[in-house]
Amino acid sequence: MDTLQEILKDTAEYIAWKLEEGETTAEVSPSVLLELAAGSQPTKQTVAAASSAKKSSTVAPASTGTTQKTASVGTGEKVAPDDDRTKKLQVLAEDIKSCTNCPLHKGRIQAVPGQGNPNPEILFIGEAPGADEDEQGLAFVGRAGKLLTKMIEAMGFTRDEVFIANVNKCRPPNNRKPMREEMDACLPFLRQQVAILQPKVIVALGATAVEGLVPESSKQRISALRGHWLSFEEIPVMPTYHPAYLLRSPAMKKPVWEDLQAVLQHLGRPIPKRGASQ
Numbered sequence: 001m002d003t004l005q006e007i008l009k010d011t012a013e014y015i016a017w018k019l020e021e022g023e024t025t026a027e028v029s030p031s032v033l034l035e036l037a038a039g040s041q042p043t044k045q046t047v048a049a050a051s052s053a054k055k056s057s058t059v060a061p062a063s064t065g066t067t068q069k070t071a072s073v074g075t076g077e078k079v080a081p082d083d084d085r086t087k088k089l090q091v092l093a094e095d096i097k098s099c100t101n102c103p104l105h106k107g108r109i110q111a112v113p114g115q116g117n118p119n120p121e122i123l124f125i126g127e128a129p130g131a132d133e134d135e136q137g138l139a140f141v142g143r144a145g146k147l148l149t150k151m152i153e154a155m156g157f158t159r160d161e162v163f164i165a166n167v168n169k170c171r172p173p174n175n176r177k178p179m180r181e182e183m184d185a186c187l188p189f190l191r192q193q194v195a196i197l198q199p200k201v202i203v204a205l206g207a208t209a210v211e212g213l214v215p216e217s218s219k220q221r222i223s224a225l226r227g228h229w230l231s232f233e234e235i236p237v238m239p240t241y242h243p244a245y246l247l248r249s250p251a252m253k254k255p256v257w258e259d260l261q262a263v264l265q266h267l268g269r270p271i272p273k274r275g276a277s278q
C-alpha cells in the first residue's frame, strides 16, 4: 500500500526532474497540497495532475550539457560504414527526425533519437528530451546527463559503450509528462531501436520511463517498482530512479546503486567497489 512518504517521494522526484530539465517555475494544485498535508492517500491521477500542473515558483535553469566524443548514432555524426546496425539506426533516426505522428513535433527544435553504441549490453531509457536535449539533439545532457555518465562509469562502462534514448523522442511543452497517446505514438520507434540494438538489459530511468515501457506498471510507484525486473520486447527491464531525482535526493543513490548492481549481476559482470554516487 502507498504511504504518504512514498507519495511525497514520487511527487518530489517528478518536480525535481522537471526543474533539472530547465523549467523555471513549478506549481502544485491546492487540493493535492491539502491531501498531502492531511496525510491522506491521493490517487496516482491527482499526484500526476499536481506534477504536470502549470508552473509558478522560479528556480535556477538547467546547466549546459555533456560533450559526447564517439559513436553517436542518430546525431548526424559519421560512423563505421560497415556496421549494419549503425546504418539501420541512422535510417531510423532520420525517420524520427521527420516524424509528425503526435502533437509533440509542433514544439520541438529537433527530435532526439538517442545515441550510443550500436552493439550495447545496456540500453538506458528516460522519459523525453528536456530543453538542453531539444537544443543539442542528444539524450541526457545537462546535470542529470552528467550524473548518468557517472552511474554508467561506476558500473565499469563508458558512455560510448551503452545506448541512451527516451520513450518519447520530442520534448513535451514545458517539459510536462508525455501523455499515454504520445507514448504509444512514439513506442514503435523504441521497439525498432530495441530490435536493432538487441541489448541484454534495459535500465528504465524514472517512473514515467517505466510507465512508457510497461503500461501495466503505472498503478505502482517507482519506489515499489525499482529493483524488480520487468520486461519490454522480451528484454529484461530494471526500473530505477531518474538521475535528476538523485541530484535532489542524494540518499537515493544507494538504492540506485543496488539496482545497477543487479544489472551487473544479470550481465555476469564484476561489481566495482565504487558506487553510483561516485
Ligand code: SF4
Pocket: 096, 099, 100, 101, 102, 103, 104, 105, 111, 168, 169, 170, 182, 185, 186
Ligand atoms: S514524440 Fe515521437 S511520435 Fe511524437 S512527433 Fe516526436 S518522434 Fe513522432
